[in-house]
Amino acid sequence: MLSVTDLQKTYPSGDEALKGVSIDVTGSETVAMIGPSGAGKSTFIRCVNRLTEPSGGSVELDGVEVTALSSDDLREARRDMGMIFQEYNLVERLTVMENVLSGRLGYVSTWQAFRRNFPPEDVERAYEVLDRVGLADHENNRADELSGGQRQRVGIARAILQRPKILLVDEPTSSLDPETSKAVMDLLTEIAAEDDIPVLINIHEVDLAQEYAERIVGLRDGELVFEGTPDDLDETA
Ligand code: ADP
Ligand code: ADP
Secondary structure: EEEEEEEEEEEEOOOEEEEEEEEEEEOOOOEEEEEOOOHHHHHHHHHOOOOOOOOEEEEOOOOOOOOOOOOOHHHHHHHEEEEOOOOOOOOOEEEEHHHHHHHOOOHHHHHHHHHHHHOOOHHHHHHHHHHHHOOHOOOOHHHHHHHHHHHHHHHHHHHHHHOOEEEEOOOOOOOOOOEEEEEEHHHHHHHHHHHOOOOOEEEHHHHHHHHHHOOEEEEEEEOOEEEOOHHHHHHHH
């Protein structure tokens, strides 16, 4: 379970992106975070795994106080948090397989230094997740040869490689056309359900949030302004 309490972020610019936001994500539910551009959604996701340092508040994942960890321990804890990004964050010149295995390190940028050191069981696991996202035949393609939908499927494969305790997903469909967006959301929610992984997802398309999430939270100007089911949202609108 992910428990976020009173999360705050003020950027050096003085922008108060989060003014004390608390949410829990429990069991294997999918929680969608919606809100207009600039509401603080992306800051929230990035503060949960401390890609951005929060200014206050706490993040706890399965009893581990993420906000209190030293950087070494944080590296370890990030393996439990599968991240999926809007712009995929793939390394263009590396192959699909290499990109998936790069998640093994938590940091994409340091992967190349370690590329020869992967134990066979990791490689085997990578084949398994590539198969699940339908890219088993593309393991040797370079990332820059793939379509947007394929790239996001690599992103999903990388995120689930290490059997995370939660998936943190930041606008996964905003670079995709509507049809591909739905295919990606189908795949993502299907895998999360099969593996019992809770999902926290930022998404600005309200219809997708309503279709795929069990619970919706609304953010505006760094504050929580709505929390309810997809049906509750219809009644508020
Ligand atoms: P959303 O994801 O909902 O569009 P963001 O979290 O990206 O919102 O942004 C929330 C607020 O924080 C905005 O006012 C934005 O300009 C500001 N912000 C985001 N990232 C930074 C940054 N790196 N430095 C300064 N301000 C930022
Ligand atoms: P920055 O956030 O300033 O870009 P980082 O060293 O935190 O620098 O991250 C480098 C790159 O790797 C970024 O593009 C970031 O989004 C990505 N990244 C960091 N942590 C993870 C992770 N746990 N899983 C996947 N990608 C990550």
